[in-house]
Amino acid sequence: xxxxxxxxxxxxxxxxxxxxxxxxxxxxxxxxxxxxxxxxxxxxxxxxxxxxxxxxxxxxxxxxxxxxxxxxxxxxxxxxxxxxxxxxxxxxxxxxxxxxxxxxxxxxxxxxxxxxxxxxxxxxxxxxxxxxxxxxxxxxxxxxxxxxxxxxxxxxxx
Amino acid sequence: xxxxxxxxxxxxxxxxxxxxxxxxxxxxxxxxxxxxxxxxxxxxxxxxxxxxxxxxxxxxxxxxxxxxxxxxxxxxxxxxxxxxxxxxxxxxxxxxxxxxxxxxxxxxxxxxxxxxxxxxxxxxxxxxxxxxxxxxxxxxxxxxxxxxxxxxxxxxxx
DNA sequence: GTAATCCTTGACGCCGACGTCAAGGAAAGC
DNA sequence: GCTTTCCTTGACGTCGGCGTCAAGGATTAC
Numbered sequence: 001x002x003x004x005x006x007x008x009x010x011x012x013x014x015x016x017x018x019x020x021x022x023x024x025x026x027x028x029x030x031x032x033x034x035x036x037x038x039x040x041x042x043x044x045x046x047x048x049x050x051x052x053x054x055x056x057x058x059x060x061x062x063x064x065x066x067x068x069x070x071x072x073x074x075x076x077x078x079x080x081x082x083x084x085x086x087x088x089x090x091x092x093x094x095x096x097x098x099x100x101x102x103x104x105x106x107x108x109x110x111x112x113x114x115x116x117x118x119x120x121x122x123x124x125x126x127x128x129x130x131x132x133x134x135x136x137x138x139x140x141x142x143x144x145x146x147x148x149x150x151x152x153x154x155x156x157x158x
Numbered sequence: 159x160x161x162x163x164x165x166x167x168x169x170x171x172x173x174x175x176x177x178x179x180x181x182x183x184x185x186x187x188x189x190x191x192x193x194x195x196x197x198x199x200x201x202x203x204x205x206x207x208x209x210x211x212x213x214x215x216x217x218x219x220x221x222x223x224x225x226x227x228x229x230x231x232x233x234x235x236x237x238x239x240x241x242x243x244x245x246x247x248x249x250x251x252x253x254x255x256x257x258x259x260x261x262x263x264x265x266x267x268x269x270x271x272x273x274x275x276x277x278x279x280x281x282x283x284x285x286x287x288x289x290x291x292x293x294x295x296x297x298x299x300x301x302x303x304x305x306x307x308x309x310x311x312x313x314x315x316x
Numbered sequence: 317g318t319a320a321t322c323c324t325t326g327a328c329g330c331c332g333a334c335g336t337c338a339a340g341g342a343a344a345g346c
Numbered sequence: 347g348c349t350t351t352c353c354t355t356g357a358c359g360t361c362g363g364c365g366t367c368a369a370g371g372a373t374t375a376c
Contacts, residue, residue: 004352014353019334033342035353055261059333077272086269093262097255103213104251111244114235162322172323177364191372193323217363 003028006038010046020049023059025066045069048076061085159196161186168204178207181217183224203227206234219243 003014010017020026021036026045028036045066052062064085065076076082161172168175178184179194184203186194203224210220222243223234234240 055265077268083272086265089265093258097258100251100255107213107244107247110235114241
């Protein structure tokens with residue numbers, strides 16, 4: 001099997017497979033014409049990498065699984081090193097999820113506080129003798145130096 | 159206030175502040191010597207950006223907050239555009255957290271399955287007439303072509 | 317005065333996992 | 347034989363948010 005077929009069967013691209021090879025994850029035999037030659041076991045390697053990538057594993061983290069398979073084990077996670085990666089990833093996931101939930105709570109708190117503040121301002125505006133109700137955009141336009149910035153200069157690009 | 163002082167007071171670096179300016183987030187007046195000149199209101203802008211960055215907001219997502227402050231509003235989230243960003247971020251966070259929890263469940267399942275498989279193999283090895291207990295590493299070393307790859311070729315680096 | 321520190325702009329580096337383009341050889345269909 | 351498709355290597359581009367270095371001018375401390 002050549003690189004194009006392996007890529008198609010694995011649902012990826014030749015470029016990706018060459019990249020894996022460059023990282024030492026997917027060594028390839030060569031035919032007499034210089035073309036890379038793969039077999040079914042290579043398909044398993046690529047599939048293993050794909051599954052882990054979908055889990056959010058970095059390429060380096062897939063290495064123990066790939067080497068486990070290449071060593072002849074039935075599954076990529078038949079080796080202790082792979083299990084260690086699983087456990088480390090679970091810890092990372094727990095930490096990350098915890099942080100994200102903390103952030104979500106804070107953002108939600110900010111949103112609620114800001115909405116309440118706006119509601120208060122709106123209520124005051126309704127009251128007789130309240131402040132002039134200024135349009136959001138109009139307010140911005142009132143101060144001259146706060147006009148739309150036309151200077152947007154991107155780095156290294158003009 | 160010059161850029162170094164503002165950076166220090168905001169807990170960031172001059173490079174970062176120049177970067178914000180290049181993105182149109184933090185316009186700076188200039189002194190007669192060409193130095194950037196900032197005041198307390200600029201410190202508020204930078205602090206607003208920092209808070210949102212800590213929440214995981216991208217720089218572009220902080221723009222409505224910064225423009226809101228620059229328009230003279232009391233808070234960066236006093237404007238509807240900022241609230242919209244809050245809501246969008248909450249949705250993104252919910253989606254992301256959900257995905258991560260799904261991945262965590264899958265990884266945990268994989269870990270448990272793999273641990274169970276190893277336990278079964280260990281138990282079989284204990285039984286009389288069971289298979290030869292092969293060392294994890296020894297097994298890998300047995301197949302010659304699966305030896306440690308010494309070819310690790312990094313892209314564009316040798 | 318002079319050395320140390322601050323400021324300026326410009327430009328390249330970094331990380332990760334590839335995408336994309338280029339120049340050229342091999343293979344496959346007709 | 348000819349065209350199209352596939353393969354090869356090499357090298358630059360992408361995205362975000364800066365870090366870091368370079369060359370040179372301004373300010374400040376002593």
